Amino acid sequence: MGIGATVELQNVKIVAESVFGLCCRIMGRDHWIAPHRLLAGSTVAHFGDRGLIVVAREFADEKALVRAFPRL
Secondary structure (H helix, E strand, O other): OOOOOEEEEEEEEEEEEOOOOEEEEEOOEEEEEOHHHOOOOOOOOOOOOEEEEEEEHHHHHHOOOOOOOOOO
């Protein structure tokens, strides 16, 4: 997980894809994320991909993508 304006989430798997977004399995939970929310450095983009996503910290907080971790 990154510190600052962005958050890096590793071991993300894309379990579904639609024209509106990607269903990302993050730590056992599924989250729909619009592709335009993925920032430079993300390594996943399509169904079946597994890797890293980078998102804005504010977006991660709003969508509770990192609620299991203390905020730094």
